[in-house]
Amino acid sequence: MKILIVEDEKTLAYEVEAFLKKAFFICDLAHTARQGLEQIEVNQYDFVLLDLGLPDKDGLVVLEQAKKNNSEAAFIILTARGNIEDRIKGLDLGADDYLPKPFSLLELQSRIQAISRRKFGIKNQSIKLGEFSIDLQKRVVSKEENEIDLTRKEFDLLSYMLLHKNRVLTRIQLSEHIWGSFVDDDYDSNYIDVHIKNIRKKLGAHGQVDWLETVRGVGYKIKKQE
Amino acid sequence: MKLTTKLTLFITLSKLAIVLLFISLLPTLVESIASKYTNFYLREQQKKVMKTINKNGVDYYLQGEESYGSYTMLKEEYIALEPVSGKSLIDTIETSERVVEQDTLNYRVLIHTFQMGKKHYLLEIGKTTATISQYNRPLQRIASIVLITLILITLIADLIYTRFLLAPLDKIIKSKLLNRKFPFNEDSHPIKTSTSDFQYLDNSLISLMEQIHEAFEKEREFTANASHELMTPISILQNKIENLMVEADVSELVQRRLIEMHRTLNRLKKIVNSLLLISRIENEQFAKSDSVSVKELFEDVMEDISHRLEEKEISFSLELNNDVVIKRSNRDLLYQLIYNLINNAIKYNKPKGSIKVSDSYKGSFYQIIISDTGIGIPSDDIPTIFNRFKKSNLSEGGVGYGLGLSIVQSIANYHKIKIDVSSVIQSGTTFTLLFPKEVID
Numbered sequence: 001m002k003i004l005i006v007e008d009e010k011t012l013a014y015e016v017e018a019f020l021k022k023a024f025f026i027c028d029l030a031h032t033a034r035q036g037l038e039q040i041e042v043n044q045y046d047f048v049l050l051d052l053g054l055p056d057k058d059g060l061v062v063l064e065q066a067k068k069n070n071s072e073a074a075f076i077i078l079t080a081r082g083n084i085e086d087r088i089k090g091l092d093l094g095a096d097d098y099l100p101k102p103f104s105l106l107e108l109q110s111r112i113q114a115i116s117r118r119k120f121g122i123k124n125q126s127i128k129l130g131e132f133s134i135d136l137q138k139r140v141v142s143k144e145e146n147e148i149d150l151t152r153k154e155f156d157l158l159s160y161m162l163l164h165k166n167r168v169l170t171r172i173q174l175s176e177h178i179w180g181s182f183v184d185d186d187y188d189s190n191y192i193d194v195h196i197k198n199i200r201k202k203l204g205a206h207g208q209v210d211w212l213e214t215v216r217g218v219g220y221k222i223k224k225q226e
Numbered sequence: 227m228k229l230t231t232k233l234t235l236f237i238t239l240s241k242l243a244i245v246l247l248f249i250s251l252l253p254t255l256v257e258s259i260a261s262k263y264t265n266f267y268l269r270e271q272q273k274k275v276m277k278t279i280n281k282n283g284v285d286y287y288l289q290g291e292e293s294y295g296s297y298t299m300l301k302e303e304y305i306a307l308e309p310v311s312g313k314s315l316i317d318t319i320e321t322s323e324r325v326v327e328q329d330t331l332n333y334r335v336l337i338h339t340f341q342m343g344k345k346h347y348l349l350e351i352g353k354t355t356a357t358i359s360q361y362n363r364p365l366q367r368i369a370s371i372v373l374i375t376l377i378l379i380t381l382i383a384d385l386i387y388t389r390f391l392l393a394p395l396d397k398i399i400k401s402k403l404l405n406r407k408f409p410f411n412e413d414s415h416p417i418k419t420s421t422s423d424f425q426y427l428d429n430s431l432i433s434l435m436e437q438i439h440e441a442f443e444k445e446r447e448f449t450a451n452a453s454h455e456l457m458t459p460i461s462i463l464q465n466k467i468e469n470l471m472v473e474a475d476v477s478e479l480v481q482r483r484l485i486e487m488h489r490t491l492n493r494l495k496k497i498v499n500s501l502l503l504i505s506r507i508e509n510e511q512f513a514k515s516d517s518v519s520v521k522e523l524f525e526d527v528m529e530d531i532s533h534r535l536e537e538k539e540i541s542f543s544l545e546l547n548n549d550v551v552i553k554r555s556n557r558d559l560l561y562q563l564i565y566n567l568i569n570n571a572i573k574y575n576k577p578k579g580s581i582k583v584s585d586s587y588k589g590s591f592y593q594i595i596i597s598d599t600g601i602g603i604p605s606d607d608i609p610t611i612f613n614r615f616k617k618s619n620l621s622e623g624g625v626g627y628g629l630g631l632s633i634v635q636s637i638a639n640y641h642k643i644k645i646d647v648s649s650v651i652q653s654g655t656t657f658t659l660l661f662p663k664e665v666i667d
Contacts, residue, residue: 009458022472080457084511102461104496105468153530167472170485172492174631194533217482 001116002026003047006036006062009077010053016049019105025112033057040066045073046120047112050095052079052086053076067094072124078103104176110163127162129224131207134162143206153178154199157192161212161222170219194222229395234386241377246297248369256362256369261334263321268336271351276340284342284592296305301326302357304333306350313346313502315339324352334358380502394419394428401439402431410435460495467491500629504614507559507636514641516557517667520550520594524583525556534572541580548585551667554643563637564632567657571598574655591644592666597656603649611647641665 003025007013010031017027020039028043030036033054040062048066052059063075073127077090080101087098094113097110119135126135132143139155141148150158160177161169171192178195196212203209279287281531284307287294293308304326316339320656322331333352397417414435417428469487471481505511524544535542552560571581579599586593603611612635615628640646644660 009462012458012462012465015469019465019469031391042423080454080461084506084513102464105465151529170471170488172485173468176492191534194536198533201616218485 001046001112002028002044003037003041003049003068003112003214004028004030004039005049006030007049007051008032008053009051016105016108020109023109024027031055031182033062035061037065037206040071040073040088045071046183047115048075049108050075050077052081052090059154060086060093063090063093063095074119076108076111076115078108083202093127095211104173106160106164107171107177110137110160110177113163115173130209130211134159141203144204148202150199150205154195154202157195158199161226163221165222165224168215168218168221174219185201192220194226230388232394234385234621237388238386240483244553245377248373252366252369253362257359258367260358260362260394264353265336266556268319268334268351268353271305271636272336272338272349275349275351279307279342284345284347296328301329301331302354304350304352306348307354310339310346310348312339316348321355324354332356343593351605386580391421394421394424398424398431402428406435406447408437408653417438421575423559446508449501451503453498453505456494457496460491461490464488465663469521483505484580497629503562504629504633504636507633507640510640512556512559513555516555518552518555518557518560519548520548520552520585523560523564525559528566529570531565531572534569535581537577538573538577539580540575542625543580543582545582548587548592550585552641552661554666555665559578559637559640563634563643563659566634567596570630571596571600574598576600579654590663591660592658592663593661595656596659597654599654602651602653603647603656604651605649608647608649612645 001024004014005013005018005020005027007016007029008031012031013031023162030039030089034057036050036054036164039045048060048071049061054062059077060081066073066075073092073100074096075090076097077086078099078101079086088219090098096119097111102115104126123143124201125131126133128140131150132141134141136159139159141150141155141158156178157174160174174192196214200209200212211223213223215221287307288309293306295304295306297304302663304324316337318552319334321332321334321335323330324335325331332355334355335350335352338349338351340349342638348532394417395412402414414432416432417424417427419425467484470476470485471488476484528542528544532542568583575581575598581596581598584595586595612631614632635645637643638659642662646658646660647655648658649655
């Protein structure tokens with residue numbers, strides 16, 4: 001998968017690039033709208049991560065122009081502006097998603113994954129996880145035809161950890177995923193533990209859940225051998 | 227006392243005084259006019275008599291008799307002519323009694339002596355005083371009636387005019403002060419009036435409001451810009467920390483330090499996000515176009531938050547008796563409002579406590595009551611709990627109310643929801659949300 005990062009804040013661009021490269025994406029960088037448009041014209045990208053506050057032009061102009069030139073890329077808008085008009089305008093112009101800054105890189109990856117599934121028709125067969133199989137499309141966890149009832153948030157957590165398998169996810173990262181940018185005073189909450197406990201309890205009734213590990217003092221991870 | 231009342235009272239009293247003065251003076255006035263007119267009348271008669279005497283001669287009237295007298299049947303007027311011996315010239319008008327055919331009557335008499343040939347004559351022209359004053363009463367009555375009518379007409383005209391004159395004042399107060407909501411976002415239009423004093427007042431108020439609006443606008447802009455500018459560096463830090471955490475050669479100790487940093491950064495992020503949210507609400511950047519079912523709203527909030535009840539074993543009861551939909555609202559904001567209140571009710575509750583949500587109609591309001599059995603808020607603190615960054619001494623472990631309640635208040639203000647708070651220390655707090663009837667379906 002090839003990704004173009006259009007971001008004038010170079011440090012940020014490099015961090016995103018470093019992260020995505022580790023996840024086996026091929027990345028190009030552009031720091032102005034003009035550069036971005038040139039790159040989009042020359043190369044075929046699967047994703048364009050687009051900042052709106054670019055020095056020469058508004059990022060929305062890049063989106064509009066690129067869409068006019070029949071760019072096949074999926075656009076994810078990354079912005080610190082975060083006002084609702086921008087969001088609506090961006091989505092109207094054909095952006096696939098909108099991620100307000102500051103965002104978690106893990107969240108960015110999960111959005112890319114979700115768009116891939118949706119847009120490029122990548123149909124993950126149901127994923128095996130120990131004795132369980134998980135269907136991300138239908139949002140169902142089952143064991144031998146038996147569907148296990150999880151709440152929306154529990155399923156979100158499980159699939160997020162599955163996406164970032166073999167990586168320790170901190171409580172903050174997990175709660176950021178299920179709460180998004182929703183403003184909650186409890187920045188230090190351990191409510192994630194309650195959800196994890198429930199997941200373990202519900203799935204544990206049907207089989208082994210030793211793949212869901214607690215990493216002391218850090219968070220949780222799904223250990224999965226392929 | 228109102229200005230119009232004062233003016234009305236003054237106008238009425240001053241007119242009344244004039245009427246009383248006039249009526250009390252009227253008899254004297256009429257009498258003096260009547261007597262002056264009588265004198266004038268007698269003089270005119272005298273001129274006519276002298277004219278005919280000069281024409282016809284005295285003897286024509288005396289016809290050898292000693293005197294001449296003429297009067298009508300009712301003896302209201304008489305003319306007498308007789309020769310006199312004295313040489314003194316008399317020419318007066320006086321009131322005196324005369325005997326006319328056995329009747330003694332009071333006359334206003336003009337006495338005039340004149341010389342004709344070598345003889346002196348005395349001419350008397352009289353008019354009974356009764357006839358002089360006979361018109362006084364009707365005259366007084368008519369004058370009084372005319373006066374009172376005129377006064378009444380001017381009084382009504384005055385009252386209508388003062389009302390009209392003072393109307394702009396009321397309009398200025400209503401449109402500039404009473405019906406305006408801080409921070410005076412909509413433009414205000416000058417009131418139409420030709421009274422320069424009111425124009426002055428109106429313009430002064432308009433410019434004052436513009437100043438307030440500008441100052442507020444600047445503060446708001448600052449919050450929005452500052453928060454926005456903070457987002458990018460926070461973003462960079464967060465991503466750097468995230469990338470660092472998965473570096474292979476990071477020791478457990480560094481890992482833990484990184485998580486602490488991340489946590490602190492997250493806290494900063496939440497604060498900035500909260501400030502941005504408040505500034506966006508105050509900027510009216512949220513559309514109010516949703517119709518939100520109260521029941522569904524609470525169910526959604528509880529779905530997201532109910533797991534938090536478990537830790538402290540708090541019981542929750544939702545007793546909504548009315549199937550209410552809130553019109554012209556923003557669903558996300560109302561969700562946040564309810565979420566924050568319920569979240570506080572959980573956070574500040576005691577172990578095995580309870581939270582109760584109920585609703586009812588109260589006067590012209592629909593109210594939602596959220597009460598908990600928590601630690602309560604000291605009554606001194608209640609007025610300031612909605613202030614930004616206000617911390618309560620009682621809140622556990624130094625955890626303040628933070629911005630949660632500030633957000634609640636911004637959302638409530640934006641939706642014209644009134645919030646009442648009552649609390650008893652160590653026994654619980656009740657938040658009452660009062661929705662105006664016009665947004666209730």
